[in-house]
Amino acid sequence: MKKLISLNINDKDYEVAVSTDQTLADLLRYELGLTGTKKGCEVGECGACTVIMDGRPVNSCLVLAVQANGRTILTIEGMETDKGLHHVQEAFVDRGAIQCGYCTSGMILSAKTLLDRNAHPDESEIRMAISGNLCRCTGYQKIVEAIESVSEYKNERSLSKS
Numbered sequence: 001m002k003k004l005i006s007l008n009i010n011d012k013d014y015e016v017a018v019s020t021d022q023t024l025a026d027l028l029r030y031e032l033g034l035t036g037t038k039k040g041c042e043v044g045e046c047g048a049c050t051v052i053m054d055g056r057p058v059n060s061c062l063v064l065a066v067q068a069n070g071r072t073i074l075t076i077e078g079m080e081t082d083k084g085l086h087h088v089q090e091a092f093v094d095r096g097a098i099q100c101g102y103c104t105s106g107m108i109l110s111a112k113t114l115l116d117r118n119a120h121p122d123e124s125e126i127r128m129a130i131s132g133n134l135c136r137c138t139g140y141q142k143i144v145e146a147i148e149s150v151s152e153y154k155n156e157r158s159l160s161k162s
């Protein structure tokens with residue numbers, strides 16, 4: 001059975017017919033071509049499928065597409081702007097926080113959510129914010145350093161403005 005839903009993804013409005021058992025992850029990847037959202041475990045354990053829904057990170061493998069009706073979604077594709085990569089993305093590249101990249105979309109979206117509400121998180125706050133995002137490659141240290149470097153960059157910018 002299909003149901004028509006409306007949602008906003010990366011500042012673009014969509015109206016799409018979805019199956020009532022279809023997940024948001026599958027809608028993004030297979031119907032809308034937004035394959036930056038990854039699927040790992042599909043049971044809410046790995047965070048590879050993290051997207052931001054109404055300002056909060058969610059595991060899109062656990063959200064039914066019909067539950068996204070009327071919601072605002074940000075995926076990794078929406079992070080880049082006309083001016084280029086988002087500064088969180090740049091930090092991950094600059095600090096070598098990416099290896100295979102499978103966890104990276106979800107990791108960056110979790111980091112963005114943290115930095116939006118806390119511009120200068122300490123290490124334990126960063127580790128807590130990404131605790132739902134598993135990485136098999138990096139050992140996490142470079143990811144934590146990348147997120148810390150964004151808050152340092154923001155600090156420098158606010159100091160240079162004062």
Ligand code: FES
Pocket residue numbers: 038039040041042043044045046047048049050059060061062
């Ligand atoms: S694929 Fe969704 S949490 Fe692992």
Ligand code: FES
Pocket residue numbers: 097098099100101102103104134135136137138
């Ligand atoms: S970079 Fe490979 S899983 Fe994180």
